[in-house]
Amino acid sequence: MTVILGQMFTGISIGAVLLLIALGLSLTFGQMNVINMAHGEFIMAGAYTTYVLQKSISSAGISLIVALPVAFLVSGALGALLEWLLIRRLYLRPLDTLLVTWGVSLMLQQLARDIFGAPNVQTRAPDVLTGHITVIGGDDPLTFANNRLFILGLAIAAVVALSLTLRLTPLGRRIRAVVQNRDLAEVSGISTGRVDRTAFFIGSGLAGVAGVALTLVGPIGPTMGTNVIIDAFLVIVVGGIGQLKGSVIVAFVLGVLQSVLEYSTTVSVAKVLVLVAIVAFLQWRPQGLYTLRTRSLV
Amino acid sequence: MVAGAAALAAVVALSACGAKTNAGGTSDKAAQADVSGDTVKVGLLNSLSGTMAISEVTVRDSLKLAIDEINASGGVLGKKIKPISEDGASDWPTFAEKAQKLIKEDRVAATFGCWTSASRKAVKPVFEKNKSLLFYPVQYEGLEESPYIFYTGATTNQQIIPALDYLKSQGKKKIYLVGSDYVFPRTANKEIKAYAKANGMTVLGEDYAPLGSTEFSTIANKVKASKADAVFNTLNGDSNVAFFKEYKSAGLTAKSMPVVSVSIAEEEVKSIGSQYLAGQLTAWNYYQTTAGAANTKFVKAYKAKYGQDKPTSDPMEAAYTSVYLWKAMVEKAKSFDPEKVKAASDGITFDAPEGKVTVDGASQHIYKTARIGKIGSDGLIKQVWDSGKPIKPDPFLKGYSWASGLS
Numbered sequence A: 001m002t003v004i005l006g007q008m009f010t011g012i013s014i015g016a017v018l019l020l021i022a023l024g025l026s027l028t029f030g031q032m033n034v035i036n037m038a039h040g041e042f043i044m045a046g047a048y049t050t051y052v053l054q055k056s057i058s059s060a061g062i063s064l065i066v067a068l069p070v071a072f073l074v075s076g077a078l079g080a081l082l083e084w085l086l087i088r089r090l091y092l093r094p095l096d097t098l099l100v101t102w103g104v105s106l107m108l109q110q111l112a113r114d115i116f117g118a119p120n121v122q123t124r125a126p127d128v129l130t131g132h133i134t135v136i137g138g139d140d141p142l143t144f145a146n147n148r149l150f151i152l153g154l155a156i157a158a159v160v161a162l163s164l165t166l167r168l169t170p171l172g173r174r175i176r177a178v179v180q181n182r183d184l185a186e187v188s189g190i191s192t193g194r195v196d197r198t199a200f201f202i203g204s205g206l207a208g209v210a211g212v213a214l215t216l217v218g219p220i221g222p223t224m225g226t227n228v229i230i231d232a233f234l235v236i237v238v239g240g241i242g243q244l245k246g247s248v249i250v251a252f253v254l255g256v257l258q259s260v261l262e263y264s265t266t267v268s269v270a271k272v273l274v275l276v277a278i279v280a281f282l283q284w285r286p287q288g289l290y291t292l293r294t295r296s297l298v
Numbered sequence B: 001m002v003a004g005a006a007a008l009a010a011v012v013a014l015s016a017c018g019a020k021t022n023a024g025g026t027s028d029k030a031a032q033a034d035v036s037g038d039t040v041k042v043g044l045l046n047s048l049s050g051t052m053a054i055s056e057v058t059v060r061d062s063l064k065l066a067i068d069e070i071n072a073s074g075g076v077l078g079k080k081i082k083p084i085s086e087d088g089a090s091d092w093p094t095f096a097e098k099a100q101k102l103i104k105e106d107r108v109a110a111t112f113g114c115w116t117s118a119s120r121k122a123v124k125p126v127f128e129k130n131k132s133l134l135f136y137p138v139q140y141e142g143l144e145e146s147p148y149i150f151y152t153g154a155t156t157n158q159q160i161i162p163a164l165d166y167l168k169s170q171g172k173k174k175i176y177l178v179g180s181d182y183v184f185p186r187t188a189n190k191e192i193k194a195y196a197k198a199n200g201m202t203v204l205g206e207d208y209a210p211l212g213s214t215e216f217s218t219i220a221n222k223v224k225a226s227k228a229d230a231v232f233n234t235l236n237g238d239s240n241v242a243f244f245k246e247y248k249s250a251g252l253t254a255k256s257m258p259v260v261s262v263s264i265a266e267e268e269v270k271s272i273g274s275q276y277l278a279g280q281l282t283a284w285n286y287y288q289t290t291a292g293a294a295n296t297k298f299v300k301a302y303k304a305k306y307g308q309d310k311p312t313s314d315p316m317e318a319a320y321t322s323v324y325l326w327k328a329m330v331e332k333a334k335s336f337d338p339e340k341v342k343a344a345s346d347g348i349t350f351d352a353p354e355g356k357v358t359v360d361g362a363s364q365h366i367y368k369t370a371r372i373g374k375i376g377s378d379g380l381i382k383q384v385w386d387s388g389k390p391i392k393p394d395p396f397l398k399g400y401s402w403a404s405g406l407s
Helices: A002-031 A039-056 A060-085 A094-116 A146-168 A170-180 A182-187 A192-214 A224-239 A244-264 A267-284 B002-016 B053-072 B092-104 B117-130 B156-169 B183-198 B217-226 B239-249 B266-272 B293-306 B314-333 B338-343
Strands: A132-136 A142-145 B039-046 B080-087 B111-113 B134-136 B149-151 B174-180 B202-209 B230-234 B259-261 B281-284 B349-352 B355-360 B365-367 B371-375 B381-386
Touching: A002 A039, A002 A132, A002 A142, A002 A146, A002 A170, A002 A192, A002 A224, A002 A244, A002 B217, A039 A060, A039 A094, A039 A192, A039 A224, A060 A094, A060 A192, A094 A224, A132 A146, A142 A146, A146 A170, A146 A192, A146 A244, A146 B239, A170 A182, A170 A192, A182 A192, A224 A244, A224 A267, A244 A267, A244 B217, A267 B202, B039 B053, B039 B092, B053 B080, B053 B111, B053 B266, B053 B293, B053 B314, B080 B092, B092 B111, B092 B117, B111 B314, B117 B134, B117 B149, B117 B183, B134 B314, B149 B314, B149 B365, B156 B183, B156 B230, B156 B259, B156 B281, B156 B371, B174 B183, B174 B217, B183 B202, B183 B230, B202 B217, B217 B239, B239 B259, B239 B266, B281 B381, B293 B314, B314 B338, B314 B349, B314 B355
Parallel strands: B039 B080, B039 B111, B111 B134, B134 B149, B174 B202, B174 B230, B230 B259, B259 B281
Antiparallel strands: A132 A142, B281 B371, B349 B355, B355 B365, B371 B381
């Protein structure tokens, strides 16, 4: 019994990681139709930010807390810069954004290699996050890892913050207006260029936060972004483009599916089965889990 | 929606771009090393980027140390050694391409390097086709012999079997196998299962994660649920970082369920962090703490060159030793010609940091002492058991009846 519960928790925690890496992408790809291949490198930038901060702040706990907003700003600034330099010339040409941002992603990987060296690096997790809490004690204990709980909390906070921003703030209303009808938004007095840049800043900043979370589970390296970018696109496409709700549900479903299959088969077989399931699902519902039925976006 | 499908297709297509396949051109002519000037070139072929760089960069540094020392004392046959370093990038086809380049374009006299068995298997045909020598410095799964490879790390009976003997002597009867998904762990685990069957041990499960994988929560859960006595870990590269973080998060400790690792040495301990590893076991032939004058000198020279905080490790030591063994072979053969070097190899000895090693010319492996160590909270590994004397290499496990069905 505790095994099943433990696996459910593992699945949810994998889902939380998936959700975090996909969340920023759901804004830039889902809502703005920009296929940003450099999104993985913004995640990497967030992870390296954590690494740099830990070198200058000796307390692992404080450096992690500082890293969250700083990584958001660093990756967000990188994203805004990318938008201003290149992507704003390419709206409505999604396939071109793919090529351009892929080139940028390769450049950013090389830049990371030049600055931090080719070998992967690690950060020290604060002591409180290396332990676990015991939910059910006894002979066959059920334990939840603290770092996974932290990531789960982070993912929930990020979803709530993004969703509230899009629903309730003037900026959110402007983003939705621009996504629905760029020309009409422009003539209504909205500075679409500024809205684009801000939205891109937020989406990329969320990638930075995901990068901070990833330092808690694995190593940091120049290619870590390419390892996660495909998972992120899978979550968005299966969830339905532009559907935050779809991304949230699909991230957790894929996480649980992955962990259950891994437990009953092997890691490699589970990966194959998950991909087969995704292909089959997209045959049945090519538009993804949720479709844009109305003109509302969230 | 259309954009979504296009993006998905494009993402999949782009991710496939990394997989090139080409083991290099064809040639049956023996490679001619360029020894016309007053230098002789050798190739250093290591992953300087990617998931294996954590381990292989240190091997490259160690090879350079040996080359510097030899050059300072007059070189080989009156020629200074000029190293040509290439990056295998943790990618097997790249290893094969770079090996071809070193042999054909740079015309090196010998090549030192590779770490994973997959990279060695990828370059093996290149060295055999060109009749050029590779010195391979890392422990591996055995069951292999190539006329153009010298294996200076441990083979199975010098590392994995002593580790199993040690577990058995400690009363660890139920074991769980965790490894990276490629040739070394899969073959090693086949051998471990055969050993277990013959020695009254039970293998409760085996799990493989893709090389470079960082998602180990399910594997940790499975290991925990199995209630094994010990875990035999053949993970490679920085997957170990994620594995041990998860292991600790799952509440497993060196006390409750020790892990014996065959691919974690001092350098990896340092970067994974000893708080995750203290108390866990390793099986190697050398530790930085191994006693002996040759080791004191090696450790001192390495730290002087690369920094006082840099540890030395088994593969680094084997790499360092391999350059000296090559030098001794060349001097005995009085030639850089691979065939003559091979013919001269049998019985060559060297006072290595791990103790005296001897080349077994027939198998092109070397006699090595097995050592089990325990990782300390200072990041160093202390020996808890050794085989007492160098063990004769037995790559095909001919001396073990239970291994007769393996290939």
